[in-house]
Amino acid sequence: MTLLEVDGLSAYHGLLHAVRGVSFTVPERQILAVVGANGAGKSTMLRTIAGAHKAAAGTVRFDGADITTRPAHRRVKLGIALVPEGRKLFADLTVEENLQIAGRHARPGPWSLGTVLDAFPILVPLRKRPAANLSGGQQQVAAIARAVMTNPRLLIVDEASLGLSPMAVDGVYECLRVLQDAGTTLLLVEQDLQRALSVADDVICLLEGRIVLSAPTGTVTRDHVTAAYFGLHRSERA
Amino acid sequence: MTWINAIVQGILLGGLYALFACGLSLLFGVMRIINLAHGDLAVLGAFLVWTISTQADISPFWGLLLALPVMLVLGYVLQRTVLSRSLRGGPLTPLLVTFGLGIVIQNGLLQAYSPDVRSLGGSAGRVATGSWRLTDQLSIPYIGVLTLATAVLVLGGLHLVLRRTGFGRDMRATAQDPDTATLVGVPAAAVYARATAIAVAIATVAGAFLAVHSTFDPASGPTQLIFAFEAVVIGGLGSLWGTLTGGIVLGVAQTIGASIDPQYSILAGHLVFLAVLASPRGRSLISRSRA
Numbered sequence: 001m002t003l004l005e006v007d008g009l010s011a012y013h014g015l016l017h018a019v020r021g022v023s024f025t026v027p028e029r030q031i032l033a034v035v036g037a038n039g040a041g042k043s044t045m046l047r048t049i050a051g052a053h054k055a056a057a058g059t060v061r062f063d064g065a066d067i068t069t070r071p072a073h074r075r076v077k078l079g080i081a082l083v084p085e086g087r088k089l090f091a092d093l094t095v096e097e098n099l100q101i102a103g104r105h106a107r108p109g110p111w112s113l114g115t116v117l118d119a120f121p122i123l124v125p126l127r128k129r130p131a132a133n134l135s136g137g138q139q140q141v142a143a144i145a146r147a148v149m150t151n152p153r154l155l156i157v158d159e160a161s162l163g164l165s166p167m168a169v170d171g172v173y174e175c176l177r178v179l180q181d182a183g184t185t186l187l188l189v190e191q192d193l194q195r196a197l198s199v200a201d202d203v204i205c206l207l208e209g210r211i212v213l214s215a216p217t218g219t220v221t222r223d224h225v226t227a228a229y230f231g232l233h234r235s236e237r238a
Numbered sequence: 239m240t241w242i243n244a245i246v247q248g249i250l251l252g253g254l255y256a257l258f259a260c261g262l263s264l265l266f267g268v269m270r271i272i273n274l275a276h277g278d279l280a281v282l283g284a285f286l287v288w289t290i291s292t293q294a295d296i297s298p299f300w301g302l303l304l305a306l307p308v309m310l311v312l313g314y315v316l317q318r319t320v321l322s323r324s325l326r327g328g329p330l331t332p333l334l335v336t337f338g339l340g341i342v343i344q345n346g347l348l349q350a351y352s353p354d355v356r357s358l359g360g361s362a363g364r365v366a367t368g369s370w371r372l373t374d375q376l377s378i379p380y381i382g383v384l385t386l387a388t389a390v391l392v393l394g395g396l397h398l399v400l401r402r403t404g405f406g407r408d409m410r411a412t413a414q415d416p417d418t419a420t421l422v423g424v425p426a427a428a429v430y431a432r433a434t435a436i437a438v439a440i441a442t443v444a445g446a447f448l449a450v451h452s453t454f455d456p457a458s459g460p461t462q463l464i465f466a467f468e469a470v471v472i473g474g475l476g477s478l479w480g481t482l483t484g485g486i487v488l489g490v491a492q493t494i495g496a497s498i499d500p501q502y503s504i505l506a507g508h509l510v511f512l513a514v515l516a517s518p519r520g521r522s523l524i525s526r527s528r529a
Contacts, residue, residue, distance in 0.1 A: 052420065073424060073426070081421075098411075101407050101408060104407070
């Protein structure tokens with residue numbers, strides 16, 4: 001069953017036409033990886049899906065309902081959560097407070113402070129610490145945990161591994177596996193192609209705001225994606 | 239002894255300034271708005287209390303209790319209609335909008351109530367006029383103690399709400415990062431509106447106490463705004479207990495100035511404010527707000 005359906009979506013980042021008529025679908029319980037160079041429009045696209053950014057054209061349908069004009073906090077209630085690029089924890093608040101804020105506005109579901117801390121045990125000793133005092137990897141886990149507190153059906157993670165040590169990245173993907181096992185649909189932006197191709201079911205590649213490659217991960221090679229990533233196909237396609 | 243008296247009276251007066259500063263500090267902390275209409279909203283509240291208590295012939299303190307829900311609603315609507323739009327226009331627009339709002343309120347009050355100077359001191363009875371006489375030169379007025387106690391209660395209550403309740407956490411999260419707050423489900427616009435409602439209600443409390451303490455007229459707002467602003471800056475932006483300290487420092491400076499010579503009262507307060515601005519802390523405050 002299709003959970004997320006994006007059709008002809010366009011969005012501006014300031015004056016830049018960052019997302020230009022993007023269409024794709026994400027079936028329930030699947031993992032879709034989005035790759036693309038810096039400035040390809042990935043973040044703007046994700047933020048538009050989550051409602052933090054206005055769509056200029058096109059529609060976003062979630063579980064069959066058109067949510068294109070709904071504000072972000074309403075989409076959270078429907079089950080869309082975004083882990084923003086750069087983690088964006090509330091720095092002066094403790095880890096626990098960060099989680100509680102998300103929990104207060106959550107969609108009803110299995111995740112609560114207790115179950116989230118069980119699922120992400122590295123947060124337990126950090127509960128009372130201000131979020132600003134966490135390492136990058138810990139912050140990323142806390143940011144994912146905060147999003148999970150809202151009981152998302154679709155979890156969108158922007159740049160899960162950016163700026164983290166390889167060990168911390170493993171920790172983050174460990175967390176994502178927990179969610180996958182719990183039946184959450186995932187939409188990931190990932191710079192690390194190898195990792196994106198190994199975790200995801202499908203991959204789409206953005207270039208200058210357009211989808212230049214969309215395929216199941218089993219059918220594409222790294223070279224394929226790299227070529228799309230840098231726009232090497234374009235002369236052939238044109 | 240006159241010095242001790244000056245300090246004691248200053249501390250009590252500081253309670254009033256802290257009440258005025260509290261709402262200003264809250265709005266700045268949550269929305270990064272400097273509400274230039276804050277003093278005028280307080281005076282509007284004072285007029286409302288005056289109207290209620292003279293019409294119904296009740297004590298101004300009961301009048302204040304009846305006025306509070308009205309002002310809460312007013313604050314909520316104000317944010318939802320005027321301030322939220324001005325916020326979208328960048329950081330300078332709310333400054334201009336609240337400046338204009340202040341003028342509208344002042345002239346509206348002038349039209350409705352005439353420029354007469356009023357006071358609620360008379361109808362408040364012994365609370366306004368009585369005092370504990372400790373020595374010949376030192377007496378502690380009831381109203382001063384009541385004001386200071388109210389200020390401590392309001393600031394303490396606000397502090398507890400911000401630290402301990404879900405709504406308080408929402409407010410702190412929205413203050414830090416409204417964009418991310420909405421992404422975790424916090425309705426930022428509603429949080430702003432409630433914060434404004436609270437700030438306007440606290441301004442009304444301050445206005446009512448001013449009216450019982452001394453006199454007020456439609457043009458009283460801007461002076462109170464300046465005192466509130468000074469108290470906030472002296473105490474440190476965004477810190478609630480700092481606001482109380484700031485109010486008290488300002489109050490003590492004014493009463494000490496007045497005991498040297500009555501005409502130095504206000505000036506002494508301004509000088510302390512300028513000294514704080516010129517101090518390393520004041521400089522860090524300015525550079526931080528630029529960053």
